[in-house]
Amino acid sequence: MADRTAGEFFDGRAEHRSIAAKFVAARHAGEALGGYPGTPPGSLEEAYAIQALAIELRGGSVGGWKLGRINPPAADRMGANRLAGPIFTDMIFEGDAGGSREMPVIAGGFVAAEAEFLLRIGARTDPSKAAWTLEEARALVDRVAIGIEIASSPLRAINELGPAVTASDFGNNNGLLVGEELPGWRAADLDSIPVAFLLNGAEIGRATTATMLDGPWGAVRFVAELCAKRGLALEPGQWISTGAVTGVHPVAVGDRVEARFGETLSVGCVIVAQGNRD
Incomplete structure (x- = not known):
């Protein structure tokens, strides 16, 4: 199956394009929206149609994909336990030793940060390959790093309105901070590595990936299969x-x-307001 562009693959009806355009404009200006800019999508298929049009309208290369969990009962209703959104290359930053890297957010909208394992794709996937094993997904990866995802949207209530709304606005992503490579990651049990999140020096979260469905490798499998459904390939270098x-x-x-x-790896940043991107 040949690769298809976002516009060719998805429903391009006028309301979808209008919603996508309003999200893209608000993100570009760094301004919040008072509500969902149209009729909220009722399914993930419709959400990804809007997302695809927004990717096209925004322009720039997709440097990766973020994954978010969909919990029951929404997972049963949506037919998926994860959702995905694009991370644009110009919003991916390398962490520095002092944790002083500034990461922009949309002030007045939704703003959050998340500790995540980042897995880099080393080989282009065949978009006609619909099913992947965990072993095949693992073989796609050429680097594992620590990082922080910046979740931010012009829509403050984005996560309260359900997973389809979240997926429609780039999966609520506004950037990625890439830290150090995880030593010995090929043999490492990622589920055994404790992860802590600190806000202004105080620890407010601690867990491992053992609580996360089928873990980071399962996340790669999920996005490979989702991209195939969307007629897309994962590309080398994407996170x-x-x-x-x-x-x-x-x-x-x-x-x-x-x-x-x-015990030894950390990555940090400072949250700043995003201005107009002109």
């Missing part, structure tokens, strides 16, 4: 932000956040 280990932690402009992995 998969595999899900919030310690939870989705609300933050505010001026906050300092840090994610610690195991």
